Amino acid sequence: MAANETKRFTREEVAKHNTVDSLWVIIDSRVFDVTRFQNLHPGGASVFTDEGIPGGDATEAFFGLHRYEVLERPQYARLQIGLVQGEEPQIKGGLIPGALSKVPYAEPTWLTEGFKSPYYKESHRKLQRAMREFVDAYIFPESQEFEPQGKRPSQSVLDKMAGGTAHQGIQHPRHAYGSRKHLKGLTLMGGIVAPEEFDYFHELVVSQELTRCGGRGYGDGLLSGCVIGLPPVLNFGSPELKARVVPEILSAKKVICLAISEAYAGSDVFGLHTTATKTEDGRHWIITGTKKWITNGMFSDYFTVGCKTEDGFTVILVERGEGVSTKPIKTSYGSSAGTAFVTFDHVKVPVENTLGEEGGGIFVMLSNFNHERWVMCCINVRSQRLVVEECMKWVNQRKAFGRPLHSLAVVRAKLALMISRVESYQAWLESITYQMCNMSYKEQASRLAGQIAFLKSHMTRGAQLTAADAVQIFGGRGITQTGMGKFIEHYHRTVTFDALLGGAEDVLADLGVRQAMRSMPPDERL
Template identity: 55%
Template sequence: MSKTPAKTLQSLTREEVAKHSKSGDLWIIIDTYVFDLSKFARLHPGGPGVLLDDDVAGKDATTVFFALHRHEVLLKPQYQRLKIGQIKDEKPKIRTPKPDDLSRVPYAEPQWLQPAFKSPYYNDSHRRLQKAMRKFITEVVAPDGQMCEENGKRPSKHVLDAMAANGMNRIRMGPGEHLHGRNLMDGAVKGEEFDYFHELVVNQELALVGGRGYIDGCQGHMVIGLPPIMNYAKEPLRTKIMDEVLDGHKLMVLAITEAFAGSDVAGLRCTATKKEDGSGWVINGTKKWITGGTNADYFSVGARTGKHLTMFLVPRTEGVETKQIKTSYGQTAGTAYVTFDNVFVPNENMIGPENDGLRVILANFNHERFMISCQTVRYARKAVEECLLWASQRQVNGKPLLAQPVIRQKIASMIHKTEAAQALLETTCYQMCNMGYKEQSKHLAGPIAFLKLNSTKILAEVADDATMIFGGRGLTKTGMGRFVEQIGRTRKFDAILGGAEEVLADLGVRQAMKFMPADQRL
C-alpha cells in the first residue's frame, strides 16, 4: 500500500498573504506557515469574527495564536490540512519536540537530566529507561490518557496490552525477582540491575500523561493490590495470580478502605467467617473508594476474623458487586463501592497467616507512599514548566507576563519548593536502595511518611500559584491551562491516598519517638 505523498507547500510573500483578509477568502500566518481558513472560519469555536480581526486576517497571527492555543493544536491532522504555504526565505522559529525529547524549559526536567549537572544516583541504564519511557508515554499512553480524561472511559485495551508486553507492569512493582530474565522496555534495562531509582524514573515519566485519574485506572491499582500476593500468598496461587496480572490478562485492586474505616485500618468491619466443614471462608461486608474496582478481576481484601484481621484474594464471582463512585478526578480511574454478599473463598486464597492481616496490610504502605511521592513531585515540576512557557508567551500591555515582578516571585516559589522536594525524594530513594525490606520497615517508615507529606503539601502550594498565574485558563479543562486545571483539581487525591497528611505527620513523629535516647537532655 503506497503512502500518501507529502503535501507541497507554496512559497508565498507576506504581501500576497495580506490580500486574503476577508470573509470567504481568509489566510493567516503562524510561525512562517500560511493557513487557508476561508472555509474553516465559520466552524471556528470562537466564531468567524475572531479570525476577521484586523490583527489576524491576512497577518502574522503567531502571537495571537499562542496566547489562545497550545502548540499541539497545530499538529492535529485537521489543522495540518489547512496549511497551504510558507513565507519565502523565512524559517520557523518554533520547534516541534520529538517523542523522546527532553524539555529545554528551565527546571522542566530534574537536574540529573540536564546537561550541565551531575548526579551520583543515576547511571546509563537509568537514562536509557527514561528515554524509552518518555517515547512510550508520548506516543502510546498520553494520547489515550487525554481521550479517556474527556470521555470518562477506562484506559484502552491496546494501551494496557502494550504496558504488559514491554514489561511496564512488572517494573512498576519495583525491584525484585519478578523482573529477572525479563525484556524490559525493549531492553532499556535488565531486570537484575533494576533498582528504586529506575522505579522513580518510571513513576515520574508516567506523571507526564497529564491525567491523574487515568494513571490510577491504568494499572495504578495493581501497584497496591498485587504486593500482598507477591509477598505473602502461597504457591501455586502466588505465581498464577502474578503472571495473570503482570502479563495483562487480569486486573487487580486493593480493597481495604470502608465507609467507617479509612486510615483506621484496625477498624475494618468486613468479616470473613470460617465454614464449618473447614473448606474455606465466607466474606460479607462492603468496601468504598476502591480504585479500579469497577473493572477488577481480583480483589486483595482485608476482613475481620474475630478480633483480628486476615487478608484474602477474592475473585470477581457470585456475590461480588461493584458500583462506580463519581470522584473529582473523573471516571477513568474506575473508583468503586464494592459489596461482598456471602462470597465463598477457599483456604488457599488466604494471604498470609490467619489473624495476621494487619501486618500484611501495613507492609506495603512504604512502597505506595514512595510511588505517590515520585508522581506528586513530577506534577509540581510540570506545573513549573507550564507556567514558565505561559508567562513567557502571554502578552500583557505589550510585555510578557514574566515582566511582572509578582509573577516572577510566584514562579520562584514554585521552583525552589519543587527542587527541594526532588532532593528529598532522591535521598530517600538512595536509602531504599541500600536497605533490605526489614531495614526499610524499621528505619524508613517515618522518613517516607514525611516524604509524602512534604510532596503533597508542596504540590498544593505549587498548584495554587500555577492557577493564579493562568487565571481563568487554569480553571478550564481544555486549552492552554488544561494541565494546570487537572493538577489543581486532583492534587488532594495524593494528599489523602496512602495515608492522609495529618495521619502521616503523626506517624512520622511517633516513629521518631521510638528512637529518642533516654540518656539525652537539653
C-alpha cells in the first residue's frame, strides 16, 4: 500500500480543514490536501469554494468535471494524504487492463454475461481475451499519446503485433481474406487459434478489439493500408512475387498500401487517370499519374496501384524508388495514419509485378472491396459502441437541473436510438460474417457484395446520427479535445471517414439496389 493510503482520517477531522490556509477534500473516500494546489487548478481556486466542498465530500463535483484518470496522474495523486477511516474507494474508472466493461451495451451481446451466441467458439473467446490484454497493455496507451501528436505507431508495437510467440497472429490474419495459406505452420497468439480453424469471426474479433484504442488516425496507422493493400498480392501475385514481398510485410519490416483513389476518381474506379504502358521489349510497365487519400502512403514501401492500360484496368505492385514521391494530406484526424498524395513519375516496374490478368484489375479490386468494406463495418460498429459506453457513464454521473441527466426523457430517447442502432448493426454484421464463413470466396463476391454495401451505407449514416446525439448529451465537452468529452469530440470529428472510405454511402446503397435488381425474377408481377 502506498504511503498516502496508510493514514486514516475521520470525516470530522477532514471537515476541520475548510479554509484557504488548510484546505482538504474527499473524493471517493480518498483524502486530498489541496491547500497549495487550489491556486494552480486550471479552473481557478473558486472551484473549491462551493458550499460543502471545503473540508467535505467533493466526489460528485469532481466526477461532474473530470475523468477518473485525473486521479491517477502523478501530479494529482501526490496530493492524496490518506483515506477516510472505515471506508474504501468504491468507484471504478479508467482502463482496467483486460477487463470486460460492466456498462450495459458497452460490449457485444456474445461477451455479455448470461447471453449466448451460435457464432462464437471457445477459440474466439480466448482470442478476444488475449487481444483485449494486448490492446490495453500496448496499443491504448500509445494511441492516446501519439494520436494528438500525429505520430505513426511505433515500430516496437508493430513488431509485437507481427512476431514473437506470444503475439504472432495479430497482423497475419488481417490480410488473409480469401486465402489462409500464408498462416500455415504459424503459432497464432501463442497457440490460441490453430491456423486451419481461423475464420472470419476470429478476424472480426481482432478488428474490433484493435478499434478500442480510441484513436482513429492511430488505428488506421496500425497498418490498415496493409489490410487492403496486401490481399491482392496474396491472391493474385505470382509465387515468386509473394515469396519476395509477403514475408517482409507480415513481419512489419516493410509497409504496403492500396493506391486506387485519385483526385479525378474516388468511387468511380473506371475514371482513373493513372496510366501504365509497356516498354518496347514488353518487360516493364511505365507508370505515370497521381493517387490521393492513400492510407499509410507516407510510410509505405509498396503500393498496390490501379492503372489504366491498353486492355482496360490493371493492378500492379509498385515498390518505392525512383519516380515515386509522397506528400502528407491533412485530414480530420492527425497524420498518424500517414494519409498521402502519391505521385508516380514514369516509374519503371517489372511486368512480373502485375496482379491478376492484364485488363482484369476490376475483378481484383471488386473482390478486394468486399473485404475492405466488411472490415470497416467491424470497426464502425465497435466505435459506435465505445460512444454508447461513454454516454451511459456520463448521463449516470452528470447532473443538470438538479437531476442526473438520465432522468431527462429527451436524453433517454437519444440513448435508446444509439443502443438500437449499435445492436442491430452488430447482429447484421454477424449474420453476414456467418455467410462468409460458409461460402467460397467466389460465392462471397457474387452473393454478398450487395449486403455488405447496404450494411456499410446503413451503418455509417447511423454513425453520424450517433455522433451528433453524443455531442448533444455531452454539451460543450463534446466539442472539446481534452477532458470528459475527448472521445466524443474525436469520434464526431472523424466519423465521416467510414462514410467515404471504401465507397461513398450513396454509391454503396445504389450498388446494393442494382445487385438486387439483377436478381429479380423476370416473371414476378404484382
